[in-house]
Amino acid sequence: MSAAARPLILAYHAVSSTWDSPLAVTEEALEQQAAYLRRRGYRGLTMAEAERLRTDGELPARTVVFTFDDGYRSTLRAAGILERHGYPGTVFAVTAFPASGAHLSWPGIEHELTDATAEQLEPLSWDDLAGLRDRGWEVGSHTVTHALLTAADDAALAAELGDSRQAIAHRLGACATIAYPYGVGDARVAAAARAAGYLAGCTLTGAHLDDEPHRRPRVGMTSADTGTRLRAKVSPVGVALRRSGAARSVRRLRRQRDWIPAAGSAE
Ligand SMILES: [Zn+2]
Numbered sequence: 001m002s003a004a005a006r007p008l009i010l011a012y013h014a015v016s017s018t019w020d021s022p023l024a025v026t027e028e029a030l031e032q033q034a035a036y037l038r039r040r041g042y043r044g045l046t047m048a049e050a051e052r053l054r055t056d057g058e059l060p061a062r063t064v065v066f067t068f069d070d071g072y073r074s075t076l077r078a079a080g081i082l083e084r085h086g087y088p089g090t091v092f093a094v095t096a097f098p099a100s101g102a103h104l105s106w107p108g109i110e111h112e113l114t115d116a117t118a119e120q121l122e123p124l125s126w127d128d129l130a131g132l133r134d135r136g137w138e139v140g141s142h143t144v145t146h147a148l149l150t151a152a153d154d155a156a157l158a159a160e161l162g163d164s165r166q167a168i169a170h171r172l173g174a175c176a177t178i179a180y181p182y183g184v185g186d187a188r189v190a191a192a193a194r195a196a197g198y199l200a201g202c203t204l205t206g207a208h209l210d211d212e213p214h215r216r217p218r219v220g221m222t223s224a225d226t227g228t229r230l231r232a233k234v235s236p237v238g239v240a241l242r243r244s245g246a247a248r249s250v251r252r253l254r255r256q257r258d259w260i261p262a263a264g265s266a267e
Pocket residue numbers: 069070142146181182
């Protein structure tokens with residue numbers, strides 16, 4: 001146990017070997033990533049568990065948090081894979097979708113929805129989310145509509161944070177953490193998340209202070225992260241290097257990934 005220990009927080013979206021999209025990792029890649037971390041002795045926690053142990057100074061030296069944004073039905077495949085390695089997961093759901101059953105769609109990913117990919121964009125239902133909770137998963141918020149929060153006015157920001165938290169808490173009993181859509185949360189968003197009652201908030205990467213619960217950085221994982229590349233990426237040195245260049249990498253990420261809108265484009 002160490003007061004300075006940090007969890008390794010991994011960020012995923014969909015899990016599919018039949019969807020060629022930056023949003024999907026293959027089952028094989030996730031399997032290899034989980035197996036590698038288990039061999040290395042990493043203990044698996046949910047986001048809220050990791051945050052609570054960190055606050056108490058009782059986080060084990062090697063902990064991993066597997067997080068899945070958006071709430072694709074394929075998250076259920078991830079649960080099966082992670083379970084074989086004794087790991088729970090944390091899914092961040094966009095709460096407008098579980099009840100409506102509409103295909104997941106928002107600015108930046110609309111082009112992903114075609115006849116061939118419709119199945120990949122089906123959302124988890126509330127029953128699916130309850131099932132994950134019953135398997136030891138945490139269900140957190142990814143807002144109501146997948147809004148770019150840095151571009152939302154104060155009232156819209158409070159509604160996206162508060163209404164989604166309330167919906168999940170009402171359906172599933174609790175909602176302690178949030179992942180900001182597009183991985184983007186500035187100081188105003190972090191303060192609003194704290195005010196809305198969240199214990200912690202996740203970015204994708206980002207410029208962060210050393211200990212900022214409402215802007216926890218994550219490592220975005222892809223199917224290419226296996227073997228040597230995986231070892232380098234999740235090593236403490238690799239994670240620290242990315243943290244030090246965090247602001248730079250957000251800009252680079254925005255250029256590389258057209259599904260992350262530039263700040264202000266959602267106004
Ligand atoms: Zn998202």
